[in-house]
Amino acid sequence: MTTIRPAGPAAGPRDVVGTGQAACHHGEILQGVFLDERRRACHALVTLPMNGPGAHAAFLRRPDDGPDAVSVTPPGRAKARAAALLAVRECAALREEEPCGGALRLSGDIPVGLGMGSSTSDVIATVRAVADSYRLRLAPGTIARLAVRAEGACDPLMLGPGPLLFAQRQGRVLEALGTALPPAVVVGCALGGGAPVDTLSLPARTGDDRELARYERLRRMLRTAVADADPALLGRVSTASARLGQRTLHHPEFETLTAIADRTGATGVQIAHSGNVAGLLFDPRTPGLDRRMRRCARALHSDGMTPTVTFTTDPAPTSRSEDPFHGRPHLRGRRPTGPDTPRRRPRLPAL
Template sequence: MAEARCPASCGELIQGWILGGEKLVSCPVNWFSHVNVSDGMPSKHERPLMRQMLVNVLQHLGIAAEAAKGLRIDFDSSIPLAKGMASSTADIAATAQATARHFGVSLDENTLATLCVKLEPTDSTLFRQLTLFDHQTAATQRPNEWLPNIDILLLESPQRLNTADYHRRDRRQSLLEQAATLSQSWALFSQAMQDRDHHKLGEATTLSACANQQLLPKPRFDELLTIVRHSGIYGLNVAHSGSVVGLLFDAGRHDVEQLCWLLQQRRITDDYPQQHRLQLIHGGVR
């Protein structure tokens, strides 16, 4: 038996038309999809793309596809589905690495990225560092050394969105209309990484979230911006192809209880009935 796990993402730190095409930087958090691959009869409870990934890894390793019939995939995931939290990327990336480990091999990040984008648009959570990533082709991979010490209050909406369907929409014109804003967001993000500046990072993520309101609006967004300004937290980020919102703060500097009270007082919790306190962590398949 071999196992692997890959983290969820609280949406994206930034996403949009950057450097000539749509790219993103995921926001990895401490929820995981755990996958085990072992000898045995396939389970009826696998998620569909897991089995396809297993077969693709066998092909990559030069192993006959027939071998898949004798391999079992078991998994356990705490990641909500269809909310923009990279649940599918976590599943297939962990499946890929667990399958390779079952045969005594370890896949590097570039190989994982290539395998994943062959199946679907992929989040950059499979990279250890915060990485600007072309999530549809894997052609762009720009890592950043700094991992900010950031707490996240994740606001979970009951709304669900099929990410694959969303990416099939013709969004090019809308993305191009927001290209100037995303250029500014990317510049702020890059400067924040260089200066290790949490506030500048929050500006970058908030700007990207504002641009995304033109493509996939989030309920009560203006009120959330008001809370960000009045509370002094770093900023917010969103799932650009999902429904969750993240409030970015430092538990040592900001009052999270006050933040929760403000959400309740303004009845924003009506639209986001579940809140989860998470942390920004290193990405990568463990």
Template structure:
């Protein structure tokens, strides 16, 4: 059994900016729902866990039930009772597609691990995250790109390298100011046609090549195709207009949160003209009524 000397464990977790690819994929002869997450450094979640001697585990804020469940699962995994106090804080906008609940869960698991100096394998953390919130994004895999079965908690494919380096011009896809977001839990599970499932297999192959060769253009093609398929489930307003803006500004593609209202224009981070391209794209988005913008880069 792991032991604690009375210290508080602290951890932070990243968020994401929706998906590069999401659909249904074959794994061990069975079709699984899977996704490839776009990491985002704009926001983070922080958690602290202090073991206690009473017979309960408390959390603040009290509504962070998924974070509490994650801490309970991590303690059980370490063979420890669910005693102590968990605190969670963040600056993540809710219901937008940034993966705030996954951040809560991962930071909480991390705080428990740190409190007892007992690191868990990433695969175990992924499994616990899915148990805690029913479906989880893949931001716990920080050094590689994975196709993740977000409802099963296992890796469908590890592509072996991070995503190619990107500059992302993110924006709220609802015209005007910040929207009300999306109630992810209220969304029905997507149902894909046989043709779409075949298309996902093709996109998986293209993504594999994009990651291996660091081809930003291929990555953009995958993201755009996935966003287009997602139009049937959670439509982005003025999607065709956004595609034309991407082309005019020289973006390599468009990506979207498949359960949120944020989207992004993808640019080659190392393109010498990337600053002027993103500035031009901002003006075009603003003219189209999409006035909420932000920027970030991925490390590659």
């Protein structure tokens, strides 16, 4: 948090700026309807985090402006603006001050509409920037609560890379599954030509007894996969979840994608349940992994699903291949991750 004198609108002597960042994800490993601690049906998901692009926010807090005087650049980021208004009120109350206005500036390189959590990343970065302008660090649970209020549902990006079964419409964790997903190398691609998906138009899952039983079984399988660090079981869970998601998403490439996975020895596929991003999961210990990934890339390309990025489920790799198909991603190093971790831009399609 620093006092600033921006090149734009003149800043007063009390104007201060805070900054915040947030990561993205690569869709979901599992998403559906599950039972919460009271045995009630609850929509929830397990995201596939990635060390990829991110959202950045700077909030110029202006104590002399009214609480509704918040502008956003670029325009049209209504969810981020709502998050800024909520965060100002939250932080002002903690500081026992009157809420005020300000100017929010967003930047980043997360493609919109692919199911990579772009709106949640904007919202989390915004809340962190507002809190930073108040010299506060809000708890992840508080950020989740504000994010749900701002956008109706959110991904658990504020809670770190560990696998969580997260109720996205309530902003709460149903189950912490472990410290990390099983080891896997993910070869990403975009379905539907990379066209954005209107997530609000998708029909909601019913949550009947039969559907609940299916998703609870996948929940148990994923719990075992995490406990045993089993990439094969992880692939089975993600493929089954993606297949169930086909009832609402109807990706025409789905059967082709699973056929490529079978031919190249992938453990399974994963597809964003609210977008077009997809991936093939490989066990990093598989013999001839580099060769299999090159075959996978060629097959995806020939079938119109251009490969975009490769990464690992390791929550803190030292590096990953910038061109994913000319060498195996590094899996052994450790690098701390968090909202301020430098990130390299992945090779995503021009949208």
